[in-house]
Amino acid sequence: MMNTRALVPVESIDELAARVADGASVAVAPDYSGCAMEVVRALMRRGARNLHLIGVPQVGFQGDMLIGAGCVATLETAALTLGEYGPAPRFTAAVREGTIVLRDATCPVIHAGLQAAEKGVPFMPLRGILGSDLVGHRNDWKVIENPFAKANKEDPILLLPAIRPDVALFHAPLADRWGNVWIGVRRELMLMAHAARTTLVSVEAFSDEDLLADDRLAAGTIPALYISTLAKAANGAWPIGLFGRYAPDHAHLQRYVEMAATASGFEQYVREYVHKQRVSA
């Protein structure tokens, strides 16, 4: 049988991270989805700069860490939340100091913007939102009269521009050697891959079986067509946890929040868990 599928390159975590150029817009998943924490640490080690970070539709520890490390110029998200761990210390500090540009959004705007990119259209309409102060602060959003409204009936509707990230970056439980990536019901990851120019994925493991050949697995699989580069990272979502695989490392996350309360504590965290980790890897 011919090989009918082109291969996706598999690289080291640092090589994968090197594909995230300084200044790139980078879409990442929330803590309950697939977070490529090994790659995030590699970006912090490298000292990536001027990233435009996009939470799909929100972002958690990844955002706080990258902001703390000075990697982020712009944050576009519906929220930066550490959930039960309380206020995000480095984000809060950056907001207070004005060191990052905020493009506050609301969840469905991010999804709709990515769907516009997925469909190759310049914009997507969305109901609601009008009257939110978000609208006044987002000069890239437009309000038009609904062209399909009944004659003479006022019906303003918001149009959101397509969001086409330079990079979609996430972690997934499994890939096969053709480059197909299994994400199960976490389809915001598929949307990210469809919408982005480049999709970088770290995975827990590789399967020798074609994920698309099993109709149960295929239903939750992003085809290799959308995957630019893969890297293997067992436990790669640590300390956040990975859907269906492993839980968050509560003790470590608690420790992060405590250490990151101050700039110097955060620096110590980075030395201990971002730089040293690598030496031992």
Added chain:
Amino acid sequence: MMNTRALVPVESIDELAARVADGASVAVAPDYSGCAMEVVRALMRRGARNLHLIGVPQVGFQGDMLIGAGCVATLETAALTLGEYGPAPRFTAAVREGTIVLRDATCPVIHAGLQAAEKGVPFMPLRGILGSDLVGHRNDWKVIENPFAKANKEDPILLLPAIRPDVALFHAPLADRWGNVWIGVRRELMLMAHAARTTLVSVEAFSDEDLLADDRLAAGTIPALYISTLAKAANGAWPIGLFGRYAPDHAHLQRYVEMAATASGFEQYVREYVHKQRVSA
């Protein structure tokens, strides 16, 4: 453990078909997806009238049969095709005689219209299509200038109205007793269910296992929330075939095309395979 999910009623095929009111808009799948042929035959037996049939994005034998039986007033589709079996005889005759209203579309318009209904927005923009004679014949489509175009740059773009079918009707391999329906990679069926007011599904079989509890099955499952009523129909997509389960009955489909070449031959087909079949069931 509490039952935390509301139940979806399971009815007979005829009861399910009775939920398709005369005059309803009914979205159906193409031959390569899930076709509820038992229900289609029940509609023909009942003599359903004035249906607005929507192919998602095209329709095959279901359309030819329903048109032949006089059930269809309007056909909205990107194509009515019997594939390798050649021209669709009852469709062709109805076009010649002018007995159905045609709302010719192109595939992505149907998908985008359903996505607009899925998102609860009145319209969806789409690239391409401009200059097709379809545009002139569809007075429900609108062309606007892209509000996101660069200043003074002409950039017309088509807006399509939402398609919200009264009924989504399809056949699927499996449901569970909570009403969740497995459709694998055939996600146009999920889109139909999201977009429609009522979703009627016939299934090959019922599972006692919760489809949403297995993360591989969940990825290809429509949650019960979107399913209005279920019916069991083993081999229910015959003679068309069902993805992943059974192949088309080529001999029978060939026989259909031959018999349906004339109005009287079609009537004989209906007597033999639509009415009699029921008596023996």
Added chain:
Amino acid sequence: MSSVPVPARPEELLIFTIARMLDDVRHVAVGASSPIPGAAALLAQTWSAGRMRVSVLGSEHDNFFTDGGRELFDCAAQGRIDAFFLGGGQIDGAANINLIGTGEYPRNRIRFPGSFGSAYLYFLIPRVILFREEHSPRVLVPKVDFISAPGCSPDHVYRPGGPYALVTGRCVFAFDRKHSRFRLTSIHPGHTVTEIREQTGFEFDTSSELVETPAPGSETLALIRGPVGEAVSKVYPAFAARVLGINAQGVA
């Protein structure tokens, strides 16, 4: 089931109070970090004999969405979600909510996580219940510093949804959409109108039928501490253990 019933705890009163607002609701969605509304939804579901659906967002349990992060929002826009809960770092008397921060945007004095889906869901879900346990002038302000989502919209704006009530640790306000004002309708046991006026930064009306918030009866308490509590413990284990004394393996 607990063999020695104790009087309703404050959280149980809130659970019962919110659950009563979910009568006849077909589908309620609730956040994974909202244990009291979540428990209320599970209680109301029990009353409905299973006819009500409860979606717990971001949870692996009772989350039956299979179309990714966008599905909740699409589902709401389709009219398939009847009730939802929102909070707010600040809430004002016109039911505007602020999830962005205090002080001037973007360099807020105190920054909250962000608006999440509030600016959307508040418009599209018919019965949005505002819930905030802290009832103080810091939270309930005359005017929010940032409108993440407005309480009301002009008539011509498409808005099938909006605020229904505000439940706090001290009382319940109903929301009058026509006049864009809250109306105090019930006061939790042990609290007073005077105290509520002092602790509320916005003006509000008072119902002519102002009552004490009804406490759950022994039957309801048995439900909360029994089968509902078990369900709660699967979704909100920390809350169930701390408040209801139930661990995920069963009744403690």
Added chain:
Amino acid sequence: MSSVPVPARPEELLIFTIARMLDDVRHVAVGASSPIPGAAALLAQTWSAGRMRVSVLGSEHDNFFTDGGRELFDCAAQGRIDAFFLGGGQIDGAANINLIGTGEYPRNRIRFPGSFGSAYLYFLIPRVILFREEHSPRVLVPKVDFISAPGCSPDHVYRPGGPYALVTGRCVFAFDRKHSRFRLTSIHPGHTVTEIREQTGFEFDTSSELVETPAPGSETLALIRGPVGEAVSKVYPAFAARVLGINAQGVA
């Protein structure tokens, strides 16, 4: 592999001809009922040493879409499909194609199935190869009765894609988008310019470098009848059996 090579069959010439047009393409999509373009894509893929992707639509084999019927169209709009094939009940000299029917719409004299995705993909896929084996004045008309999809668009219309060539059973035309005209570039063995003029209903230019369509060499024929044929037989079993004498279990 066939041990006694026979000269190229007409279908093999077409497969080879179309495959040569797919040089340097990263991803080609092809319909499940398009065996000759499909075989050409699989041949080109072999030449690419596996770097080229081939998506066979509506097939359970080599169809790696997992987002439902819309994915092909979204994928094209994202710029991830470089080449595609369209046919037409009628094709005119401006590369307009008609998949609706002859005579006046909507009560067409002869009704075709419908426009499918042509009105979209023709705009968005850079290299659309028109393929129609029947080369007659009935098919290649001066002006189509219905434009399912136009060959050209005004400059201000967003259109990264469009017609690249027209391959028939008699010859190959290249399409000149600037002048909106076909140019005869090669004639299949056994056919003549005069015959092509008679059988073509539209006007066309003739290349100054008009050649006979190159036939596949023995190496390519061995590929078509060997490993490519095996792959073809998995997707287009009836075609592989009838034309290449290969059944799905291997070489006949």
